[in-house]
Amino acid sequence: MKFEHSIALHNGVKMPQLGLGVWRVSPEDGVDAVRTAIEIGYRHIDTAAVYQNEEQVGEAIRQSGVARDELFITTKVWNADQGYDSTLKAHEESLKKLGLDYVDLYLIHWPVKEKYLDTYKALERLYDEKLVPAIGVSNFHVHHLEDIAAHRNIKPMVDQVELHPMFQQNELHEYCHKNGIALEAWSPLMQGGEALTNPVIKEIADQYGKTTAQVIIRWHLQRNVIVIPKSITPSRIQENFEVFNFELSSNDMQQIATLDANKRVGPDPDNFDF
C-alpha cells in the first residue's frame, strides 16, 4: 500500500500527511533518526539544503531498504542560492548529496524579495521537465502566493509555514483551502515549547490516554494540514506516529482553536534578513 494517510496535491501527487522534520538534526544523529522513523512507518522526510544533513537522509534511506517510490522526500532551495540558474544548480547539488535521482517535492525556503519569482520559474522548469513531481513554497504569505498567481504559470502544490496551536494561520489556512494549495506546518509542536504543557491540550490528551504532542499532531491532521514533527528520540519518533487510532471531537477542535495567540517561534517572512 503506497502512502497510507496521504493527501492529494492539486496535480494528483499523493503526499503522506505525517512526516519527520530534520532541522537541527546533526550529521551524527541524522542516519539513526531517519532510519528509525522509516522502520516505525514514516514514509515522508522533510529536509533542506541549509540543514546540512541531506547526505545522512540519503544514507538512512539506503540503509532502510524501503523502495524509493514508497518514500516522499522534500528538500528546499536556500536563500543564498535563489535566482534562476543558481536554483537549478542547487537542485542538482541537493540530489547529489541525497544520492537520489529525484526529490518528491522541491520548495523555495523563504520568499527572498526580488528573487523568488525567478526562483519559482526555475522550479516550474524542473517540474515541466519531469525532474521533480511537485513544487511549492515555504514561508509565503497570502500576498506572496497572489504574486506567484499573477506572474507565474503553475500554482504551488504546497506552502510550508510556521503553524501550531499558538499560531494557527487561519487566514492562510482558508486561502490555501480555497485555492487548492496544501498547507504544511513547520514547528508543529512549537519546537517543544508551551503548546506541549498547555492545560487545555493536556486535559484533552488525558481524556484519550494520549500525550499532548499526539493531540497536537492529530489536530493538524484533522485540519487537513501536513505535519512534520522533528525528533531524534526513538520513543518520541514512535509516539508522534501513534496518531491514527483516535479522533478529536469537534468540541476538542474548537477548544484548541481558542488557543490561537498569534505567537511565533520563528521569524516573520515579511521581516527576515538572512
Ligand SMILES: NC(=O)C1=CN([C@@H]2O[C@H](COP(=O)(O)OP(=O)(O)OC[C@H]3O[C@@H](n4cnc5c(N)ncnc54)[C@H](OP(=O)(O)O)[C@@H]3O)[C@@H](O)[C@H]2O)C=CC1
Ligand atoms: N520551512 C521552514 O522555514 C522551516 C521548516 N521546519 C521544518 O519543520 C520541522 C519541525 O519543526 P521544528 O522546528 O523542528 O520543531 P517541532 O515543533 O517539530 O519540535 C521539535 C522539538 O520538540 C521535541 N519533541 C518532538 N516530539 C516530542 C514529543 N512527543 N514530546 C516532547 N517533545 C517532543 C524535539 O525534541 P527531541 O528531538 O530532542 O526529541 C524537539 O526539541 C523541522 O525539523 C523542519 O523539517 C522548521 C522550521 C522552519
Ligand SMILES: O=C1CO[C@H](CO)[C@@H](O)[C@@H]1O
Ligand atoms: O527551516 C529553517 C530552519 O533553519 C533555518 C536557519 O538555519 C531557518 O531559517 C529555516 O526556516
